[in-house]
Amino acid sequence: MGRLGPPVSALGTGDPSTADPLDPLAARDLAERLRTELAGWQGTPDLDLGAVLGQANVGLLHRDLRGRVISVNDRFCDLVGRTAEQLFGLHMSAFIHPDDLDRSQTRFQGHLARAEPFCTEARYVRPDGTFRLCEIHIAFVGAPGKVDSLVAVALDITAQRMAEQKLRESEEHYRNTVELAAQINWTADPTGRIIEVGPRWQQVTGLTLAETLGNGWVHALKERDVRPTLTAWKVALKTGTPIDIEYRVRMTSGGYRWFRSRAAPRFDDHGQILRWYGTLEDIDDRKQAEHALRESEERFRLAAHAAGLGIWDLDATRDHREWSDEFKDMLGLPRDTAATVETALSLVVPEDRHKLQALVEAVKAGDSAQRFEVLLRIRRADTGAERWMQTSGWRIEAPGKRLERVLVTVRDVTEERTAEHRIRWAANHDSLTELPNRGYFTEQLEAAIARAAAQDARLTLVLLDVDHLKETNDTIGHDAGDRLLQAFAQRLSEGLDGACVGRLGGDEFAAFLEVRYEAEAVERVSEALHSSRRSVLYEGIRLDCHATAGAATFPLDGKTAAELLKAADIALYHGKSRDRGRLSCFRSEMRNDMQRRSSMLAVARAVLRDDALLPFYQPKVALADERIVGFEALLRWRDATHGIQGPAALSAAFDDLELASLIAERMLDRICGDLRDWLDKGLDVGRVAVNLSPAEFRRADLFDRFMDRLRSAGIPPSMLELEVTETVFLGRSAEAVAGQLCAFHREGVRIALDDFGTGYASLTHLQAFPVDVIKIDRSFVADLSESSGNGAIVDAVIGLASRLGMEVVAEGIETRDQAAYLAAHGCVYGQGYLFGKAVSSSDVENMLRTRRSRQG
Template sequence: MTVMRRGFPASGWTAMPSSHCIFDAARRTDRVIIYVQPFPLTRLTEWLLDSRTRVPAVIADQLKNGLFSSLPIFLGGVLNATAVATIAAWRHPSGPFLGWLLFEIGLGLVRMTVLIHGKKRMAAGMTPPRGLSAILSCFWALSVGIGTSLCILSGDWILATIACLSAAAMVCGICLRNFGTPRLAATMVFLALGPCAVAGSLTADPVLPVISVQLPIFMLTIFSASFALHKMLVSWMTALADLERSESLTETILRSSPDHMLILEDDHRIIFYNQPEGGLAADTLIGRNWLYEMAEEDRPAAQRALDQARANQPATLILSLMPDTALAPELRKPRWFDIAINKTSDASGRLIVVARDITHQKKSEEKAVWMAQHDALTGLPNRALLQDHLDETLANVGRDMEAAMLIIDVDNFKTINDSVGHDGGDALLCAFAERLRAAVGEGDLVARTGGDEFALVIAASSVETVEQVAQNIYDQLRTPIDHGGRLLECSASIGASFIPRDGRTRSEIMKAADIALYAAKTGGRARLRIFEPGMMVEVERHQTMIALARQALTHDTIVPHYQPKVRLRTSQVTGFEALLRWRDHEGQLRTPDMVRAAFDDPALGSLLSERMLQKVLDDIQNWTRIGLAFGNVAINVAGADFRQGGFADKVIRSLNARQLPPSCIQIEVTENVFLGHGAGDVERELRALSDHGIRIALDDFGTGYASLSHLTQFPVDLLKIDRSFIQRIGTSTDAEAITSTVVNLGHCLGLEIVAEGIETAAQESYLRDINCDVGQGFLYARAMPAEAVPACLAQSETAGQIAKAG
């Protein structure tokens, strides 16, 4: 072994024995490269055991390990050589022959010991002493050659014949046993026959020198045969190794594959079956007819696929197969397979069937389809499945009424959901769904179409049948729903349409039921309404109002108009009420009655109020800028504006942005704003406005359901007597009494009183006599645009001066 230090020129490398290779790693950082030079004997044995044919390492090891195989040939060679040496020593007990015998015996024992030791190491997975075995083999061959040459030179032709025949036999054994290592075999043949050729040339007999010529030719032939045999063996072993690797790879692929693979004979018998791990034992299907392993109704399709594959056309099909009935019940579940069938490439005519288990995929698909057709919360069919069911029902009904569709809406669900939370709302919907199921027949469909809306499709040939189902629903809902110990009262509005009376298409039937539901909800809720053609008119009117309101907002055609409020004692204008007007697509000015439905829509009504507020404040800002003494402007506000929250902040911010005083506006609300679940929000918003200095007016007083306590609970500054009382002054003593009472009540509470709808001088005179503060109506002026307000105020000033002068 030589040690060389990297970092120096090649000419300066210093070689030294490895045992003297010592250096200080702390002081030197040069990398040390150690070259191991094998001993000459080691190089010799490696050369003997190698060959010019390049083979994989595994095969090379197998060839070299042949030194420790073929025990009969090994023992035959050792015993044969010992026997010849024994005969030679017996016939000629001389020193050379006795030495040969003893050497053969000793060498045989050593070689046997090495052979046994090598086999044990191979059994333990370790490398046997191949180099030692090769050297010992060469010594043995040389011993045979020297002994045989001694026999030839002895002049004992019987002994020479025996030795030569034995040597020939041993040469055959050498070639047979060591063809995996041709160099070693050639060397041993040379060592065994070389001395014989030399001995032949040294004899006195004139014929024996022929051996010296024949033996080299024989050795060359043996050499050629050994190397040819070695090459053939290497090719065979390489092919065998490749085949084993291929078979191993194929087996690994088969074991790793999730697919079932079968090979079928012409009669459809299974002759091979490879099944993924964890399945049935493969031999349970061997010899069975593949077609009989599937349901009878699936066999025709499978037969067609087999015929198609037999015609060299790949075939595929999807089948559901039932496992063997001998299995445990929990394993006897149908499984789905995606099957591909092809004909083998040989001439056997067999078919290869590859079946992939897609049961999990099928279940996933079925689950996905179910989820696509059902409501996740209640498990009921959803709108998509409802529509399909309606289409099927319409396709199968006759001319008479045979079915009905009911659309059911949970009354006040938003209020319930807000009070108990979303968990409570979900629990209510689930309980509601269960009670709907209990209220209908076995073949009827119950679906959830979204939110708090459900739909039924029931068998019904008369109005009585629908009414009976509705009564069953109301009976089911009569018992409160228990949610965590809290009882939830639940009612529903129901709209119904008949199939096919009310339409021949799905959309017509659903629209008719929707219209009937709208009629039920507007009629007071918790009731059933069955579609009638007259309902369509009201719905269309409602939709038209909504559309007109949206159009007015989109095109910004909302124009505030102002009706003056007159101080009855002085006949002077003390302020105005802002009234909504809008222009249609033809430019005609329209009143709020034509968009009345929009004010009931929470989102749309809020947008209308917001637009009016901003436009009124813009007009007030313009009047203020020119110094116009307009008093104040009353703005009507609906309950929905308060319940959305932040209304007072929005008004105050708008005033501040325009630098307007709070006294320039009043907020008018009706009595029903104080009622319902949002009364607390209304009170909070009104107090915020009042605290800021904005006066609050209670509009249409006397027509709603407000109690007198509301006048003290809420910050009210003005009472407005509804026009229905004012218009009957002079014709109804009851109206006059109510009007007089309201005026006195308001004054007692310190409130200012405004009378709406004054149209005659007699009405004005009566109101003045009972000390009503302010009047408003057509007697003074109709609502006017902002541009006409200055002229109105100027006229009012003139009228006031005339009144003072009179």
């Protein structure tokens, strides 16, 4: 087949800068002619299409159906951004936009079968990502079914489509601006006849454009507004000055609404009016509000008088001020006093004067909002008394945002302010001690930490607990406890004068000192603790006023309020457990002790939750023949990993009232169950000793809870022996402890004093409390040599117990020599590894049977 036209180089440059551009219609017409000629052309050699298309500034591509380029001009290469060599064999999908590809291929295949030329639009995508929108004319060379090549003529219509899009957007913008605008635009000729009006006019009034043009618009006005409106319009037409007038317009929905009409003329170079341009604005809501304001003004004045409000009225149009008589009375001024800003300013306290001055200046400048409020203090002109005044004002504006009037009401809120102050004080302070409460104290602490951080300074926080407050409440009464707290709060505040002191709740107080050196803070707190120890007299009873304190320093021990409170709390706990009545300063190792305690408490809770507590029983024997006469119930717990564990991992729980009580109740339930089982089997286990921690004696219902369980299980009280340590005899609760022990003793429960000689109890406690058994601590039994002195102590304890009619039990016996010594010196009973370790309840029966068979 012959080539279509001359070689590529002869088709012209196709350079848009050198070719004569065709307008879209001419280019499309040329492409149509080419398409027609190409559709009927069968390869005639003398058809010089290249020469024609090279001048047309359109793209031309001639290639066979396998994609080989026969001819292409530079303009087509420019449209697709590729050279002739790059186009060779390149499928149309490489340069047709993906969104246009399916449609283009479908049309191509449909027309190819019929060898029928067609026209389409598609985007040519260049390798750099840009694209050109083209009108493409395709002609096929050959008959239907025998097409061997095609000719594509591409006309760039990108700029044309963009121009059309902008025109549509501009028209839409204009339509929305006109149709959706709140105002109605209109124009008139130099004589005042309406020649254009916005479409909203017909929506509002129902008058068509034909009915409105000229002077037809007047028919929409309320009858009484026609004459003044036309008069003003004639003056404006005659003088050429802008017009601004208000009138009522009949609405399509019925009734009338107020509108504001404004217009200004446009002049030619000779000063003649060419056209009037105006707007019509619906102001009915504003007019109604103004009318309502005028109607209610008198009612407002009457209501203000009844409510005791003072009124300051400014007529900005006439620059006239008026004060109501009530307002003058508030200020302590005579009724004939002139209303001036200077007079008002002279009565405002200097610290608040700037508030009123700023308000006056803002009103003058038109900068204030339509509603404004300000609270300030004045001194009455007659008495000089300071009063709080709440002022509320309204700006009323005329058309054009011009200030017309300012109305201010003034109310004396001194009593309200005083009440609010009392409420705020109550919300931030403890009612009993009148010190800052926890929330307010924490706020003050956080502010002080921020100041210290900014100044690179130090701050010391102290937490304090009043010792034995619960015992005072329980034994004497809460009124006595309250009196103790009040006295301590007063003494602490006086001792730490200048520091912030607060009550965090219960018996817990706090203070922080903003001092340069920690030693200074420690000294001041220690002195305050010492000075607060004077007893407090309450209804003839002297109450001890002791407290324990823990301190932490910013930033060494914490950089936030929470961190500092935690550190001080750790120090306080350390002091309560080891150094009551003194100040303990935080040290890092204290945190480890607290963590160990927390871990123990967590383990104790887990043991209770898993019901893993169980008693083990160590035999107590008669030293003369090693006959078992009883057992001591010892706490054990079952660990899923390590098996049976001792009480050491739970020791902190015995100081916790709640956990100690729960553990004791669980142990007592187990012991009662075991005793009931042994009784049912006919076993004589003697007495079983049960240990009670000091924390359990803080429960007033200890006796009742204990005895209820014995009765429920049918256990004789004589089978139980309570072991207590000397610490329960000490402190303010000793009298209550004595009462509880006496109650147990009367029921037949024996009382044993454990670890005798290691505590701080005096010998008088042996007579003051119902003690039946003294247990010699294992530390004295371990070394009974003459050189140790323990033998003398043991001899003395045995002799003392014999004189007082008490039994003696020696603990920790591990050798025959120890047993022989004790028996020889009059000790009747003993227990220790020599006679048997603590065993489970199931092993007690075997132990008893084995011992009896051996002894029988």
